[in-house]
Amino acid sequence: MLGEGILKGMAETARNFAGSFVSKERLTTVEYPEERIAPAENARVFPFLVYDSADWEAGLRCVACQICEKECPPKCIYIEKSKDKKPDAVGKPQFYPTRFDIDISVCMSCQICVEVCPFEAIKMDTEFELATEDRFGGLLLDRKQLAKSNQYYHRIHPTEAAEVDARLAEEKAKSDAKAKVAADAAAVKTAASAAQTANSAATQAPVQEGTGD
Amino acid sequence: MIATMDQIFVLFEHWLVAFLPASMQPVATVLLSVAAIVCVFPGLFALTVWLERKGLGRMQNRLGPNRVGPFGLLQPIADGIKSLTKEDIVPASADAPVHFLAPLLLVVAVFMGFAVLPMGRNMVLVDMDAGLLFFFAMGASTEVSVFMAGWSSRNKYSLLGAMRAVAQMISYEVVLLLSSVAVVMIAGSLSLTKIVEAQNHYSGVFPNWYIFTPWGLAGFIMYAIAATAETNRSPFDLPEGESELVAGYHTEYSGFKFALFFLGEYLAMFSISGLGTTLFLGGWSAPFSFLVWIPSWIWFFSKLMLSIFVFIWMRGTLPRLRQDQLMNFAWKFVLPFTLLNLMVTALWRFMGDGWERWVVCSAILIAAYVIMGRVGMYREHFGPRRYRYAE
Numbered sequence: 001m002l003g004e005g006i007l008k009g010m011a012e013t014a015r016n017f018a019g020s021f022v023s024k025e026r027l028t029t030v031e032y033p034e035e036r037i038a039p040a041e042n043a044r045v046f047p048f049l050v051y052d053s054a055d056w057e058a059g060l061r062c063v064a065c066q067i068c069e070k071e072c073p074p075k076c077i078y079i080e081k082s083k084d085k086k087p088d089a090v091g092k093p094q095f096y097p098t099r100f101d102i103d104i105s106v107c108m109s110c111q112i113c114v115e116v117c118p119f120e121a122i123k124m125d126t127e128f129e130l131a132t133e134d135r136f137g138g139l140l141l142d143r144k145q146l147a148k149s150n151q152y153y154h155r156i157h158p159t160e161a162a163e164v165d166a167r168l169a170e171e172k173a174k175s176d177a178k179a180k181v182a183a184d185a186a187a188v189k190t191a192a193s194a195a196q197t198a199n200s201a202a203t204q205a206p207v208q209e210g211t212g213d
Numbered sequence: 214m215i216a217t218m219d220q221i222f223v224l225f226e227h228w229l230v231a232f233l234p235a236s237m238q239p240v241a242t243v244l245l246s247v248a249a250i251v252c253v254f255p256g257l258f259a260l261t262v263w264l265e266r267k268g269l270g271r272m273q274n275r276l277g278p279n280r281v282g283p284f285g286l287l288q289p290i291a292d293g294i295k296s297l298t299k300e301d302i303v304p305a306s307a308d309a310p311v312h313f314l315a316p317l318l319l320v321v322a323v324f325m326g327f328a329v330l331p332m333g334r335n336m337v338l339v340d341m342d343a344g345l346l347f348f349f350a351m352g353a354s355t356e357v358s359v360f361m362a363g364w365s366s367r368n369k370y371s372l373l374g375a376m377r378a379v380a381q382m383i384s385y386e387v388v389l390l391l392s393s394v395a396v397v398m399i400a401g402s403l404s405l406t407k408i409v410e411a412q413n414h415y416s417g418v419f420p421n422w423y424i425f426t427p428w429g430l431a432g433f434i435m436y437a438i439a440a441t442a443e444t445n446r447s448p449f450d451l452p453e454g455e456s457e458l459v460a461g462y463h464t465e466y467s468g469f470k471f472a473l474f475f476l477g478e479y480l481a482m483f484s485i486s487g488l489g490t491t492l493f494l495g496g497w498s499a500p501f502s503f504l505v506w507i508p509s510w511i512w513f514f515s516k517l518m519l520s521i522f523v524f525i526w527m528r529g530t531l532p533r534l535r536q537d538q539l540m541n542f543a544w545k546f547v548l549p550f551t552l553l554n555l556m557v558t559a560l561w562r563f564m565g566d567g568w569e570r571w572v573v574c575s576a577i578l579i580a581a582y583v584i585m586g587r588v589g590m591y592r593e594h595f596g597p598r599r600y601r602y603a604e
Contacts, residue, residue, distance in 0.1 A: 013272045
C-alpha cells in the first residue's frame, strides 16, 4: 500500500534514535582528543631513522648510501654524505650522513625508501600529530628529529622489528664467520709461506661488507 | 492563579503599556507584541537547529554536536558568530539590489505570517476576520523572494534551484489551501481564533479537534505533505538539493545573508506548523479536559515543537524525490485526494450528528486512498523506481 515504506523507514529511524540512548555499542564515535584508538601495527605515516646505541648520532644505521634519496618518487629526502668514516654501532668504520632531511609536506608515505634501504636504517613511523605553525621549517625534519631508537621501533612495530633484528643478527653472524675463516686462512697461509708471500695475504680484505638480500 | 498563568504575557504587556500616555498605548501594544514575536521565534530557531543536529545524529547513531557548551547547547551561538563575521560576497555580475533584498524580503514575509497565529488564549497580534487568507497571502510571497534570490545571483545553479522552488511551491500551495478549506467549511470562519474556539470543547475527556474526524485526518496528512514541500524540507528539498545544485537558490549567498535564508526557512517551518496546529490540532487547547489548567501557550508551543520533531524525523528518514516524482505526486495524487476530501467534508457537514457519517466518510476516504495508491503504484507514478538498462 502507498505509504507503507515510509512508515517502515520512520520506525527504523525511531529505533535508531531511541537505541542510541540505550546501548553504547550503537555509537561508534570515538571522541578523538580525549579517547583514541591504538593505531594498527602496520600503520605508517612518515619515515624515521633507526639508531642502535645510546647516542643517536653515533648509532645511526644509515651509512649515507643515498639509495633512498634516488628512489624517493616525490624527492623529499636530502642527504649529504660525510667525507670521513666513523665507527658505527658495531665498531666498523662507515660513512655517515652529515645532513639527512625529509620534507614531510612533500612526502607521500609510499614506504619506497624503507623497501630499498639495504641497512634497515629507515623505517615508517606511526606518529601523526605533526601539525605545526611553521609551514616550511616546521615540516622539514632534520636527522636529529628523524632519529629514533630501535626500542621505539620495537614498540610501534613489534613483529616487523623482531624480524629485522633477527635478520641483522644473522648477517652479523655470517660476516663474523666469514671474517674468522678468512683470518684463519690468512694465518695458515702466513705460517706456510711467511717469507715469500707476506704482502699478498695482507692485501686480501679481511671482512666483506654484508649487503643483505 | 491558573487564569493568571494562562494570561501572564498579556497581563505583563498591559502592565508595561499602562506606564505610557493613552494616546501612545495602541502603538506600544503592537510594538511590544512584534518585539516578542521577533525575539521568541529566532530563539526557537536556535534551539531547533541544535535539536535537529542532535536528533539527526542520534538517528544515524552519531553523537551530534557536543563541544560548544554543555551537550553542545551553545553551538547555535557559535554558528551565529561565525556567519556574522564571515565575508559577505556579492558576485560581480549579480543584480546587487535584488540580491540584497531577497533574504530580507523572505524573513519579513515569513514574520508577517506570525501576526495572525493565535499562540495562546488572547495571544494573537492581529485578530483578523480573514486571518487564514492573510497567512496564505504572506506565505505565497516567500516564493517571490526565492525567485529573486535565484534570478539575481546570475548563477545556473541558483536559477535552476529557484525554478524548481517556484514550480514546487506553486504546485503544493494549491494543496495547502485546499486542505485548509475543509476546516473553513466546518468552522464557518476564516478567523484563526474562531477556528481554535470551534475545536476548544470536549466530548468526555477527549477534545473535538478536527484531526479526530475522517476528513480532518485526511486533510491533516495532505496539509503536512504540502507544508513539507512548501518549506523545502526533505524529502521535498529539491530546490536546494546539495548533490545536484550546490545549494540551490542560495548558492551565491554567504555570511549573514545566508544566515537570513537559513532563518527564513526555519521560521517558515514554525509558521506553517503553527497554522497546522491551529487548523487541525486544536491550536492552544489542551489535549484532555483535565489538563486545561496548564497554560494555553504551553500547549501551543508543545504542539509546535512536536510538529518540528516530525519534520526532523522525516528528514532523517526519507531520501529526496526526483522532480518528476514530485510533480506527479502533487498533481496526480495529493490534489485529487484533497478535492475528494472537500466533497467528503461537505457530506460530513450535511449528514447530521449520527454515527453513519463516520462510517460513510471513512469508507470513502480509505477506499479512495487504497485505489489511488494502487493505480499510481501500478502506473509507476510514485512507486519504486524500476531501472531499465541499455542492451
